[in-house]
Amino acid sequence: MTREQAIALIGAAVDYSRQRCRVLHSTDRRVDAEAIHSEFQEWLNPSGDCLPLMPCPLPDDQ
Numbered sequence: 001m002t003r004e005q006a007i008a009l010i011g012a013a014v015d016y017s018r019q020r021c022r023v024l025h026s027t028d029r030r031v032d033a034e035a036i037h038s039e040f041q042e043w044l045n046p047s048g049d050c051l052p053l054m055p056c057p058l059p060d061d062q
Helices: 003-026 030-039
Strands: none
Touching: 003 030
C-alpha cells in the first residue's frame, strides 16, 4: 500500500465512522455510536506522529 493509498483509506474510514455515529445518534443508539467513536479515537486525535496500522503489501502485479 502506498502512502497516498493509506491516507485515502484512513480518510474514508474516519468519514464513514463520523457518518455512522450521526446515523446511530439519530436512531437513539448512542451506546453503539460511542463504541464506534472510541474505536476511531486514535485516528481522530492521533498522539504522536504515527497511527497503529498494519501494513498491507501490494499484489505482485502492481
